[in-house]
Amino acid sequence: MSSNTTDQRNWLERLSSKIPGYSGYVDRERRRDIDKIHREHLADRLRTLKSPLTDLMRELSNSGRLFEVGPVDAAIKKLDHLENRVRFASYGYAGFFDVVKIEQPQLDLIYKFDLALVEHVDNIETKLSELKTQAANAEGLKAGCADLVAEIDQVDHVFDERYKAINNFQEGQAPGQPLFS
Secondary structure (H helix, E strand, O other): OOHHHHHHHHHHHHHHHHOOOHHHHHHHHHHHHHHHHHHHHHHHHHHHHHHHHHHHHHHHHHOOOHHHHHHHHHHHHHHHHHHHHHHOOOOOOHHHHOOOOOOHHHHHHHHHHHHHHHHHHHHHHHHHHHHHHHOOOHHHHHHHHHHHHHHHHHHHHHHHHHHHHHHOOOOOOOOOOOOOO
């Protein structure tokens, strides 16, 4: 860490100790930054997963298997939609980032969603590797694409649930109350 960054951090720590509520403001900003970094990382991983699918589609086209391109194209479109959704999610997470005091149980649940998202993206990578071996025949390709699309749908669902949990956190909730069951 550079000395300039260290000086700034010390300055911020001193400021936050002297102004009531300032540390909460800084924590909220950090949460926003971390949330954005996390989503960008996931979106970047999803983007890289489209490349092998595009290569597979090209191979199918070049080898005259044009009728088999459809399931691969559908998987690419779903992956593209999910990537954009994760990357450009609105900052409507008002409850998560507002002045409301958020207790550790709520944060833990949000972090569980984040871990689930990462694990599901890992599963997409695994399904994609399996698809490469299944693509030798039409039935294997179709089944592999169906498995891949089902996993993409799982990531989409987990992202929905994370978004709902964050947005449903209301100021009137008692501290430590679970965001979801």
